[in-house]
Amino acid sequence: MAGAFAEAGADLELVDLHKRFPGFTAIEEMNLVIPAGSFFALLGPSGCGKTTTLRLVAGLEEATSGRILIGGKDVTETKPYQRPVNTVFQSYALFPHMSVIDNVAFGLRRRGISDAKGKSHEALALVELDHLSARRPAQLSGGQQQRVALARAIVNRPALLLLDEPLGALDLKLRRQMQLELKSIQDEVGLTFLHVTHDQEEAMTMADTVAVMNKGRIEQLGAPEMLYELPRTAFVANFLGQSNLFTGPVSGTTATSIAVDVEGTRIVVPKARAERHTGTVTVGVRPEKLTLHTEAPEVDSSRNLLGPGRVIDVSFSGVSTQYILAVPGAGTVTVFAQNMGVGPLVADGAEVWVSWSVDHGFGLEDEAPPAPRFDADTDTATIAVQKKRALMSELEEA
Amino acid sequence: MAFAAFATETAKEQTPRRGGKIALLLLVPGLLYLGLFFLVPLFSLVFTSLQAPSGVNFGQFEAAFKIENYAVFGQYSEQILRSFLYAVLATVFALLFSYPLAYFIGVKARPWPLLQNLMLVLVIAPFFISFLLRTIAWKSMLSDESPFVTGLKAISLLAPDAHITGTPFAVVFGLTYNFIPFMTLPLYASLERLDTRYLEAGSDLYAKPFTTFRTVTIPLSMPGIVSGVLLTFIPAAGDYVNASREFLGGTGTAMIGNVIESNFLLSNNYPAAAALSIILMLAILVIVLVYVRVSGTKDLL
Numbered sequence: 001m002a003g004a005f006a007e008a009g010a011d012l013e014l015v016d017l018h019k020r021f022p023g024f025t026a027i028e029e030m031n032l033v034i035p036a037g038s039f040f041a042l043l044g045p046s047g048c049g050k051t052t053t054l055r056l057v058a059g060l061e062e063a064t065s066g067r068i069l070i071g072g073k074d075v076t077e078t079k080p081y082q083r084p085v086n087t088v089f090q091s092y093a094l095f096p097h098m099s100v101i102d103n104v105a106f107g108l109r110r111r112g113i114s115d116a117k118g119k120s121h122e123a124l125a126l127v128e129l130d131h132l133s134a135r136r137p138a139q140l141s142g143g144q145q146q147r148v149a150l151a152r153a154i155v156n157r158p159a160l161l162l163l164d165e166p167l168g169a170l171d172l173k174l175r176r177q178m179q180l181e182l183k184s185i186q187d188e189v190g191l192t193f194l195h196v197t198h199d200q201e202e203a204m205t206m207a208d209t210v211a212v213m214n215k216g217r218i219e220q221l222g223a224p225e226m227l228y229e230l231p232r233t234a235f236v237a238n239f240l241g242q243s244n245l246f247t248g249p250v251s252g253t254t255a256t257s258i259a260v261d262v263e264g265t266r267i268v269v270p271k272a273r274a275e276r277h278t279g280t281v282t283v284g285v286r287p288e289k290l291t292l293h294t295e296a297p298e299v300d301s302s303r304n305l306l307g308p309g310r311v312i313d314v315s316f317s318g319v320s321t322q323y324i325l326a327v328p329g330a331g332t333v334t335v336f337a338q339n340m341g342v343g344p345l346v347a348d349g350a351e352v353w354v355s356w357s358v359d360h361g362f363g364l365e366d367e368a369p370p371a372p373r374f375d376a377d378t379d380t381a382t383i384a385v386q387k388k389r390a391l392m393s394e395l396e397e398a
Numbered sequence: 399m400a401f402a403a404f405a406t407e408t409a410k411e412q413t414p415r416r417g418g419k420i421a422l423l424l425l426v427p428g429l430l431y432l433g434l435f436f437l438v439p440l441f442s443l444v445f446t447s448l449q450a451p452s453g454v455n456f457g458q459f460e461a462a463f464k465i466e467n468y469a470v471f472g473q474y475s476e477q478i479l480r481s482f483l484y485a486v487l488a489t490v491f492a493l494l495f496s497y498p499l500a501y502f503i504g505v506k507a508r509p510w511p512l513l514q515n516l517m518l519v520l521v522i523a524p525f526f527i528s529f530l531l532r533t534i535a536w537k538s539m540l541s542d543e544s545p546f547v548t549g550l551k552a553i554s555l556l557a558p559d560a561h562i563t564g565t566p567f568a569v570v571f572g573l574t575y576n577f578i579p580f581m582t583l584p585l586y587a588s589l590e591r592l593d594t595r596y597l598e599a600g601s602d603l604y605a606k607p608f609t610t611f612r613t614v615t616i617p618l619s620m621p622g623i624v625s626g627v628l629l630t631f632i633p634a635a636g637d638y639v640n641a642s643r644e645f646l647g648g649t650g651t652a653m654i655g656n657v658i659e660s661n662f663l664l665s666n667n668y669p670a671a672a673a674l675s676i677i678l679m680l681a682i683l684v685i686v687l688v689y690v691r692v693s694g695t696k697d698l699l
């Protein structure tokens with residue numbers, strides 16, 4: 001591969017990949033295919049094994065079992081420097097004894113690519129750091145170092161680029177700009193990107209496919225809209241955005257839908273959007289799909305209705321307002337309402353009902369209820385609200 | 399580890415704080431020490447080196463400005479050159495021996511701190527026995543009657559009339575052996591702090607292990623290499639134990655240290671001995687300055 005850039009991205013295939021550290025299983029049986037030229041995001045909480053996955057693909061960690069194929073070639077046994085892969089490290093790992101430009105040119109020089117300096121300057125210009133090319137990494141800010149790390153990997157045009165939270169240290173504006181930049185590089189050259197992040201918005205806006213990872217396994221994988229619309233597990237439903245979840249036994253089934261009995265309230269979900277159709281089922285709906293009513297509305301069979309409940313918290317966040325309701329039997333319910341008018345729709349303490357279109361609900365595949373439900377009045381959200389109230393009154397007194 | 403102080407990375411430049419009265423006070427013992435044990439002997443040495451024979455009797459000298467004393471330089475140029483040659487060889491061998499050792503202790507053995515400590519103790523252990531005793535021990539191990547030498551002769555690896563002691567080989571061997579800890583410890587101190595993520599980054603960027611070693615590991619451990627080389631080379635160049643005939647040397651292996659010793663103690667030619675000492679000192683100073691400049695670690699001096 002010496003002397004030339006990758007013509008196009010390569011696909012990545014992980015087969016039964018397994019990684020165990022002494023006394024700790026970091027990756028369990030991972031099977032994954034990332035098509036060539038796609039932008040794949042790996043999303044998950046801290047410590048779920050994202051970096052470990054990337055290290056396995058880069059060859060910096062040896063798999064306990066399983067195989068890794070890049071562009072159809074088995075690379076499980078090859079050394080990192082033999083793999084057509086570059087990494088943007090979470091810790092940057094810029095060589096402290098080299099100038100920025102030498103850092104960026106390092107990979108090109110090792111491969112004997114002509115005009116390493118010129119190409120490195122171009123890559124630095126792309127991340128808007130060409131004016132600092134003579135500096136040492138220690139003389140740069142965290143965000144600047146991160147961009148150098150990005151340039152150092154991108155300049156090699158690898159068939160597969162691994163990005164480990166490459167934008168974590170950047171401010172929002174720069175982050176947006178770099179996201180666009182990354183996206184355009186990826187489109188232009190058709191490279192395959194494997195992007196690790198814990199920013200769900202970043203994952204959803206940039207990636208063709210998002211995989212949500214939890215505790216060493218992939219919980220769900222799919223296009224961002226699909227993942228958001230139809231989460232399969234409670235973890236995904238709550239990690240990717242927020243969800244209102246209700247658990248109860250299935251009380252009725254029609255040809256197209258199932259009805260779940262949640263402490264006396266009937267919630268209907270289309271069969272096509274539910275993973276399981278019998279037994280105890282957890283169903284959910286996204287907070288922005290809910291409509292608030294100040295008096296009991298007349299609803300037909302195309303909508304689910306919950307209430308009455310009480311508003312226990314109102315928090316304004318610019319475009320929308322978040323209301324937290326305590327609904328007897330159903331626990332706390334979160335509602336996002338667009339701020340179309342001036343001021344909140346309802347005040348704290350008001351009695352309200354919520355409704356949503358049956359088509360917006362989803363049913364999870366989780367067997368057991370996601371978590372033991374707390375009593376309505378000791379729910380974590382309620383506790384948080386009580387704490388906030390206590391603090392506010394304390395402040396007022398002071 | 400005291401040696402860590404030698405190998406510290408480029409210190410961040412800091413502006414000195416004002417109101418340094420206490421700092422000055424704290425400096426006093428150091429300055430006194432420097433004055434008493436460095437400047438006074440240095441002046442006394444310079445003074446001695448310029449003395450002239452008093453003519454009354456042998457071994458008596460009087461104050462003078464006899465710059466011709468420094469002409470001994472020409473007389474002993476062979477020994478001076480030999481000193482530096484042996485010291486360079488010993489430094490190179492010690493570096494070649496110590497780097498892998500220090501790398502193993504400081505990097506490879508990281509998952510096993512017990513092994514690290516054990517090996518460090520083994521590196522330092524020779525210091526528990528006098529340097530003279532250890533060198534004498536080597537003399538008997540390398541002597542003509544030793545099982546090692548008779549064995550070598552038996553399998554014809556050594557000519558029947560050959561010797562090991564008294565040869566340049568034995569002297570360089572002794573120097574190398576005696577200064578290995580001085581090389582290993584600073585190397586260990588800098589390799590121990592080597593961040594292996596840089597090595598991973600190197601191999602991720604297509605560098606083969608040797609290239610990573612050359613372009614990343616060596617530059618990052620340069621402070622340790624420089625201090626190890628200085629700590630070995632400087633004392634090795636002035637050493638007079640290994641090369642002396644009572645130890646590993648012979649008639650043809652005398653180094654500058656041996657010449658100074660015999661002038662001082664045997665021929666009582668103090669001015670010549672002092673002049674040679676000063677020449678040795680200046681030569682080492684020049685070599686060290688050039689070396690530090692070339693190796694690019696100006697922060698060390």
Ligand SMILES: Nc1ncnc2c1ncn2[C@@H]1O[C@H](COP(=O)(O)OP(=O)(O)OP(=O)(O)O)[C@@H](O)[C@H]1O
Binds near residue numbers: 044046
């Ligand atoms: N060398 C190691 N030895 C033992 N356990 C390890 C090792 N490296 C990682 N782990 C464990 O493996 C798990 C996954 O680590 P990993 O670094 O992949 O997390 P991550 O998803 O990248 O998290 P973050 O978002 O915080 O970077 C963690 O629980 C970590 O403690």
Ligand SMILES: [Mg+2]
Binds near residue numbers: 050051052090164
């Ligand atoms: Mg990580």
